[in-house]
Amino acid sequence: MRKQIVAGNWKMNNGLAESKKLAKQVAKKVKKAKIKNANVIIAPTFVSLAGAVKATKKSKVKVAAQNMHFEENGAFTGEISAKMLKSVGVKTVILGHSERREYFGETDALLAKKVDAALANKMKVIFCFGEVLADRKSSNQEAVVENQIKNALFHLEASAFKNIVLAYEPVWAIGTGETASPEQAQDMHAFIRKTLADKYGDEVANSVSILYGGSCKPTNAKEIFSKPDVDGGLIGGAALNADDFFAIVNAF
């Protein structure tokens, strides 16, 4: 059975104290509710990772980074490597978020290198992709998504997918309040699974969790998560409030 996952991407929000507080609140709620069927992940900024790891130590909540560099160390001012993330207890990293692609020029080729570095360091990857509004309007969304996946991931062996979670995030739905409809999400997730199956076979395709991201809220999560190929969510704004985030976790 595929893992059901709800991951909160805190983006550039919260200092250390707020991050520790929110991490503790999430951990407490997950523990109290004895959540078994959903894997819960939070992704604070780099400066709060160690604090969040400590704050969630006795819970099942995992901590992820929002980005990393593909090199181990060296003259890369402002960057953080996989080994550094692991040194503070972080074993999961979000790669390919549309904000990284748009504002920091991250390309599929660069992302392929980051994915390789994360996997070589035995980290888990939440790999994001998705089309912009113009692609959707021109019915080009499947071709765009297929290329993003192929370019960054299809050099990998099938076994690598044990450590990869995919996150489909239509850019037009991120932070806009405009969610993809459950049907749009399902159609795309089924297409993504077929793309994987064509290359790696059904066993791999059916084992990879595919998350939906983009204005996912307590009010719409249940309907989106009820679709057969949607295995959870990558949550932005609603992950900054413990009650809202937990309501989404509880949507399973």
Ligand SMILES: O=C[C@H](O)COP(=O)(O)O
């Ligand atoms: O990584 C999370 C996504 O960008 C979704 O953000 P949002 O829930 O604020 O739309």
